[in-house]
Amino acid sequence: MENLTDLQQLLAQYKQREAELERSEARLRMAIASANLGTWDYKPLTGELTWSDECKHLYGMAPEAEINFELFTEHIYPADRDVLELAMKRAMDPLGDHIYDITYRIIRFDSPEVRWLRAQGKVYFNKLQEPERFIGTIVDQTQAKLAEEKSAKLAAIVESSDDAIIGKNLDGVITSWNPAAERLLGYTEKDVIGKHITMLIPEDRLEEEDLILERIRSNKKVEHYVTFRVTKAGLEIPVSISVSPIRDVNGVVIGAAKIIRNNAHQKETEARLLRYAENLEVLNALGKVISERMDVSDILQKVTDATTRLIGAAFGAFFYNNVTEAGESYMLFALSGAPREAFERFGIPKNTDLFHPTFTGERIVRADDITKDPRYGQNSPFFGMPEGHLQVVSYLAVPVISKSGLVIGGLFYGHPEPAKFTREHEQLVSGVATQAAIALDNTKLYEEIRKLNDKKEEFIGLASHELKTPVTSLSGYLQILNRSLPDTDRNKPFLQKALLQVKKLSELISDLLDVSKIETGQLPLSFSNFNITQIVQETIELIQYSTKTHQIVLQQPEQEIIISADKQRIEQVIVNLLSNAIKYSPYEKLVNVAISVVHNEVRVAVQDYGMGILKEHQERIFSRFYRVEELASHISGLGIGLYISKEIITRHHGKLWLDSEPEKGSTFFFEIPLNT
């Protein structure tokens, strides 16, 4: 009886389980039908494994292909094999919950492609508590898994970003907050989540948020918007903001991601660039002054002013290194930003430890706080200065050294606040100092040349003046002697030669005197009306008289040409041009002279067929004492004839020029306005 009862009970249990299995299978079939699930059935006791077609499809197998447990394990992604084995073991543990749920990777049968699958199943046990059937489903999870991976990566990026990244919904409520946002703005995630974004916006910029949200709602981005945001401590900081819409899976905008970057650095760079641009401008202007001016005090004043401004010093000064027989001393040369007395009252002793390196040109001295410098002592001119008067805390001193190594002086700058001068300033000033030193060198050289030139001028003026009187007397005596001697006297030709030489000498002297007069602006002109044709004719006659080598041919218009000019000076010009034409065409015979009227001017042209003048000399032959080098040795002259001629013609509002070709000859022209 008991046995029967047992048997009956067992049967009932069996039926119950079978019904359970049926129900389970029915559920599965339903699920399969509705969700394209692959199903599998594994009998752990026999090792038998069957897959549905959908299951095979997910694995990349043909429906008719055979599957077994080994093949199945082979196609599990190696790294996931252990986890899968463990999950199966756990499900088959009779003491466990018999549930199997795992997401793992497989390598498909038809390609090396890796797919993510989720397997869910249950293990059914026989009465011996042995796993009899292990059945379940699989579904492709690749897309979901990739999305999950991507968002995990993104989350990691957001987490580790140096930029503050803030999420907000379309109402402006903060939904996420990364650690960089905490670092930048001071609030923790807890402080801000659920709060409105306006808590970060300065009051006077509140409408910015409306604009931003407006753009976001219409699915537009905001890029690198430069503005300010308020930190937890209430500080307004410069930031640059970029905002992008956040869309849901259907592409509907549901919020915005805001990246806030601290702009302090950028602002600083901008300010720096601006400063450089300004500096460059000042330096350029300064360079121009330095190269154009030849005046020491002007250069130094400009340099001091500009550098004081450039480095933002309260005052600047240039001290000149004055080395005299009495010893070394300094001299205040230029001052900027402070009255002169302020400096002179204190005086700068050169030999203090503080100034020594500057005046000896040893090095640049820069101090953030000179009052703390050990060299700053009782001796320092800045010591114990009355409040508000030339307070020097920041200090910069740069030696100005000439090319020869001589220390010309030093540029000194001060500011009442500490740490005002930087390395950049140091470089700036020393650059300008070098430029200034070169300019000063040049100026000095120029001054010396000018002084020498003045001396030469003075000498020429004096010498010709002193020579003129004895030569005039000499000429007078020779003429008296000449007249008193009968023509038959055998010494008469010598006397006449002497007279000719004295005449030449006196011409030279008066030319030199003319140069002197031109230099001092004292060449007097006496104007009268005369016929220039006549003057040209007479001059040609005069020259022709003493010239045997050349034939001077004149071409002239019929009518008289009356000009208002200094007759003697115009004659002097014609004489000079004719004698040059003869002098510089020693192997030719002809000299042409032509007079013509061009527009309202009379033009005189003197043409020779001589050696001509190279282009490079053509401009220069009109300057004082300039002679074409190659000729200087064998053709006599002082190189002042054309200089005087040019001055005379210019003073008549006319012009003098030439047309010349080497070996072919030259034509000198002058033009002066006609009487109108």
Ligand code: ADP
């Ligand atoms: P000088 O004749 O006393 O040297 P000028 O002032 O009259 O001085 O002339 C300057 C220089 O110009 C001359 O030394 C010579 O080299 C050049 N020159 C002037 N006239 C002529 C010319 N007709 N042909 C060639 N060279 C000339």
